[in-house]
Amino acid sequence: MSDHVYKKVEIVGSSPDSIEAAIENALSVASRSINHLEWFEVQETRGHIVDGAVGHYQVVLKVGFRIEHN
Amino acid sequence: MSDHVYKKVEIVGSSPDSIEAAIENALSVASRSINHLEWFEVQETRGHIVDGAVGHYQVVLKVGFRIEHN
Amino acid sequence: MSDHVYKKVEIVGSSPDSIEAAIENALSVASRSINHLEWFEVQETRGHIVDGAVGHYQVVLKVGFRIEHN
Amino acid sequence: MSDHVYKKVEIVGSSPDSIEAAIENALSVASRSINHLEWFEVQETRGHIVDGAVGHYQVVLKVGFRIEHN
Amino acid sequence: MSDHVYKKVEIVGSSPDSIEAAIENALSVASRSINHLEWFEVQETRGHIVDGAVGHYQVVLKVGFRIEHN
Amino acid sequence: MSDHVYKKVEIVGSSPDSIEAAIENALSVASRSINHLEWFEVQETRGHIVDGAVGHYQVVLKVGFRIEHN
Amino acid sequence: MSDHVYKKVEIVGSSPDSIEAAIENALSVASRSINHLEWFEVQETRGHIVDGAVGHYQVVLKVGFRIEHN
Amino acid sequence: MSDHVYKKVEIVGSSPDSIEAAIENALSVASRSINHLEWFEVQETRGHIVDGAVGHYQVVLKVGFRIEHN
Amino acid sequence: MSDHVYKKVEIVGSSPDSIEAAIENALSVASRSINHLEWFEVQETRGHIVDGAVGHYQVVLKVGFRIEHN
Amino acid sequence: MSDHVYKKVEIVGSSPDSIEAAIENALSVASRSINHLEWFEVQETRGHIVDGAVGHYQVVLKVGFRIEHN
Amino acid sequence: MSDHVYKKVEIVGSSPDSIEAAIENALSVASRSINHLEWFEVQETRGHIVDGAVGHYQVVLKVGFRIEHN
Amino acid sequence: MSDHVYKKVEIVGSSPDSIEAAIENALSVASRSINHLEWFEVQETRGHIVDGAVGHYQVVLKVGFRIEHN
Numbered sequence: 001m002s003d004h005v006y007k008k009v010e011i012v013g014s015s016p017d018s019i020e021a022a023i024e025n026a027l028s029v030a031s032r033s034i035n036h037l038e039w040f041e042v043q044e045t046r047g048h049i050v051d052g053a054v055g056h057y058q059v060v061l062k063v064g065f066r067i068e069h070n
Numbered sequence: 071m072s073d074h075v076y077k078k079v080e081i082v083g084s085s086p087d088s089i090e091a092a093i094e095n096a097l098s099v100a101s102r103s104i105n106h107l108e109w110f111e112v113q114e115t116r117g118h119i120v121d122g123a124v125g126h127y128q129v130v131l132k133v134g135f136r137i138e139h140n
Numbered sequence: 141m142s143d144h145v146y147k148k149v150e151i152v153g154s155s156p157d158s159i160e161a162a163i164e165n166a167l168s169v170a171s172r173s174i175n176h177l178e179w180f181e182v183q184e185t186r187g188h189i190v191d192g193a194v195g196h197y198q199v200v201l202k203v204g205f206r207i208e209h210n
Numbered sequence: 211m212s213d214h215v216y217k218k219v220e221i222v223g224s225s226p227d228s229i230e231a232a233i234e235n236a237l238s239v240a241s242r243s244i245n246h247l248e249w250f251e252v253q254e255t256r257g258h259i260v261d262g263a264v265g266h267y268q269v270v271l272k273v274g275f276r277i278e279h280n
Numbered sequence: 281m282s283d284h285v286y287k288k289v290e291i292v293g294s295s296p297d298s299i300e301a302a303i304e305n306a307l308s309v310a311s312r313s314i315n316h317l318e319w320f321e322v323q324e325t326r327g328h329i330v331d332g333a334v335g336h337y338q339v340v341l342k343v344g345f346r347i348e349h350n
Numbered sequence: 351m352s353d354h355v356y357k358k359v360e361i362v363g364s365s366p367d368s369i370e371a372a373i374e375n376a377l378s379v380a381s382r383s384i385n386h387l388e389w390f391e392v393q394e395t396r397g398h399i400v401d402g403a404v405g406h407y408q409v410v411l412k413v414g415f416r417i418e419h420n
Numbered sequence: 421m422s423d424h425v426y427k428k429v430e431i432v433g434s435s436p437d438s439i440e441a442a443i444e445n446a447l448s449v450a451s452r453s454i455n456h457l458e459w460f461e462v463q464e465t466r467g468h469i470v471d472g473a474v475g476h477y478q479v480v481l482k483v484g485f486r487i488e489h490n
Numbered sequence: 491m492s493d494h495v496y497k498k499v500e501i502v503g504s505s506p507d508s509i510e511a512a513i514e515n516a517l518s519v520a521s522r523s524i525n526h527l528e529w530f531e532v533q534e535t536r537g538h539i540v541d542g543a544v545g546h547y548q549v550v551l552k553v554g555f556r557i558e559h560n
Numbered sequence: 561m562s563d564h565v566y567k568k569v570e571i572v573g574s575s576p577d578s579i580e581a582a583i584e585n586a587l588s589v590a591s592r593s594i595n596h597l598e599w600f601e602v603q604e605t606r607g608h609i610v611d612g613a614v615g616h617y618q619v620v621l622k623v624g625f626r627i628e629h630n
Numbered sequence: 631m632s633d634h635v636y637k638k639v640e641i642v643g644s645s646p647d648s649i650e651a652a653i654e655n656a657l658s659v660a661s662r663s664i665n666h667l668e669w670f671e672v673q674e675t676r677g678h679i680v681d682g683a684v685g686h687y688q689v690v691l692k693v694g695f696r697i698e699h700n
Numbered sequence: 701m702s703d704h705v706y707k708k709v710e711i712v713g714s715s716p717d718s719i720e721a722a723i724e725n726a727l728s729v730a731s732r733s734i735n736h737l738e739w740f741e742v743q744e745t746r747g748h749i750v751d752g753a754v755g756h757y758q759v760v761l762k763v764g765f766r767i768e769h770n
Numbered sequence: 771m772s773d774h775v776y777k778k779v780e781i782v783g784s785s786p787d788s789i790e791a792a793i794e795n796a797l798s799v800a801s802r803s804i805n806h807l808e809w810f811e812v813q814e815t816r817g818h819i820v821d822g823a824v825g826h827y828q829v830v831l832k833v834g835f836r837i838e839h840n
Contacts, residue, residue: 639709640709641705641706641707642705642708642764
């Protein structure tokens with residue numbers, strides 16, 4: 001187990017609703033093409049403003065996944 | 071469009087309810103005196119503790135807006 | 141009042157529900173053994189992924205409290 | 211002279227042509243409303259991509275100016 | 281109280297005497313045009329050298345103040 | 351639109367001529383294999399020295415692109 | 421000697437008088453409960469503003485001390 | 491040669507033995523699917539603890555490789 | 561499991577032999593007084609020089625452990 | 631070749647014309663007293679403002695060179 | 701004047717008395733072997749603790765000076 | 771003793787064998803021309819890759835030494 005190798009990629013999710021929803025959207029899309037997603041790290045939280053309120057949140061994440069190798 | 075100039079100012083919003091509410095409060099107040107608010111960037115998330123629980127969240131934001139010039 | 145001395149310790153809270161719930165969990169546990177908790181500062185937001193969705197959020201906090209000395 | 215007080219504000223200039231042109235555009239607009247501009251510090255260099263090439267550069271600057279006080 | 285909104289601006293004070301005097305000079309000038317100054321954060325400490333000694337200290341500060349909104 | 355998901359990858363362009371040319375070279379190569387490139391962020395600017403002059407510039411960029419998902 | 425183990429804790433001292441006095445206050449309180457204090461590292465310098473002047477300085481320190489183990 | 495374009499990806503290697511072995515494991519796995527690996531940069535060194543000793547080291551690396559383009 | 565709370569403390573290990581030995585020394589001493597040590601993060605690697613060679617390595621670590629609460 | 635030792639020194643070049651010219655000026659002066667200059671890394675880009683335009687650019691560089699030792 | 705080239709070197713001054721005295725000591729020694737010292741930038745402030753009080757302050761500075769070249 | 775002044779210089783050591791060997795190589799070369807070397811701080815760890823394995827490690831260090839002045 002101690003020889004596992006992981007890769008981290010950087011993705012940006014967005015949502016008009018909340019920071020958590022932006023994270024979930026990013027993970028949902030990433031999981032369609034990446035197996036073995038194991039963890040995420042928030043890098044930046046930002047967003048667009050519409051009429052003096054949050055239009056949508058944008059959360060920049062690193063997601064880590066195990067690379068299969070045999 | 072590619073010659074637009076923007077300004078960024080730093081504001082701090084607070085709310086007893088959530089990080090998102092603290093952001094919305096900050097944008098709401100900023101939009102009373104600033105036009106053309108376009109985006110925000112979260113710089114810090116912190117807060118006060120009351121009786122072992124969050125008293126209120128404080129979110130430090132940079133907000134960006136277009137400077138009108140003709 | 142201006143001679144108060146504070147200490148900051150680093151804790152990590154987690155929750156399957158939201159970033160705010162992870163913060164509240166951390167503060168709830170910290171307040172059982174620390175008096176005079178006054179503020180927190182979010183250092184990192186991360187989490188584990190289960191089946192392409194957030195399994196639980198992990199929020200790394202610094203919490204500050206007043207040291208009693210007389 | 212050693213008691214001068216300065217203020218720094220953050221602006222973003224853009225240009226389709228070069229990093230230097232984006233800086234000059236930012237300074238040109240800032241100088242219409244601010245006197246005594248003395249120095250700038252580049253914070254970030256970024257830009258938009260159109261058809262696989264730079265659409266325009268965006269340069270985030272801090273500009274410093276002397277505050278008059280008598 | 282938990283809905284207060286604050287703004288932070290960046291200023292640079294200088295003094296031939298000490299770091300503390302440079303901070304006080306910056307606050308003194310800032311307080312002429314800004315109400316409700318509440319806190320400061322030192323960003324950088326630097327200075328000019330004259331004849332192998334400190335000519336004057338320059339301290340870059342962020343100062344925070346409450347925005348009135350009713 | 352607010353549910354878009356983006357990915358960021360890190361590339362390094364080089365050119366003997368200028369920082370801008372190094373950026374354009376990186377974008378030109380990246381756009382051959384990546385669709386929907388939308389923005390770039392300069393991370394580092396460096397280069398090799400030949401005979402006391404710039405041999406070539408190397409610019410480390412993050413480039414962001416929209417992930418198609420339907 | 422080369423196998424010593426040290427611990428670092430983070431404390432915040434304050435004083436209305438100077439940055440040095442805030443550091444001394446923090447060390448004075450820390451030394452009542454910690455033996456073998458050996459060094460400190462300033463992390464942040466900040467303070468509260470009262471009537472356009474420094475109300476008190478707050479200095480965030482890490483202090484290091486040797487852990488006894490036999 | 492001065493127009494080469496490189497890509498950097500982030501991987502995490504682990505080993506119970508040493509930091510160097512964790513790096514070698516990461517490179518060994520990466521080189522199975524990536525050609526022209528040229529350099530690595532250590533981003534973070536961490537690990538898991540088992541019974542008060544290092545269970546395994548985890549080293550986060552960026553690895554750079556040349557992109558072929560003709 | 562998702563409600564675990566952890567604490568992180570900062571320690572410094574040293575060894576004349578290697579970076580890994582300095583980490584092991586730190587963990588060995590920390591584990592005498594702390595239960596449930598789970599992970600470490602290297603913050604800084606430094607050391608003392610004796611006669612133009614490494615006298616001993618000093619490695620600054622954060623170590624994380626689960627807080628028991630029932 | 632794998633035992634080469636390098637030194638890095640920090641220099642600041644300036645030019646009224648462009649960022650690239652400021653870099654070239656710095657390298658030109660450095661190469662008069664340093665042999666084996668191999669690479670540079672841009673640390674900061676800043677400048678002075680004259681009449682609302684760039685007076686001159688200042689680029690802070692680290693330059694690396696091989697130390698001869700036999 | 702806009703083609704001046706500067707060099708920055710890193711020095712550490714110490715004093716039992718104050719941060720300012722540590723800076724002055726560093727500049728005094730540096731000025732014996734370096735001409736044209738123009739500015740300094742504080743990088744770190746730290747110190748040694750003796751009997752629960754500051755033994756001496758250590759201030760890490762970068763100092764900048766003009767390189768003569770004709 | 772509290773008035774000592776130190777200088778820090780940045781060097782890069784390399785070795786095909788280990789991170790520690792790269793550090794030792796750097797110190798060995800530095801000590802030929804610098805007296806009173808007292809400590810080092812690792813700034814970056816990186817290396818070249820040959821055939822999917824470490825070709826050699828490169829460790830960027832700051833080394834500190836006392837400046838003699840009487």
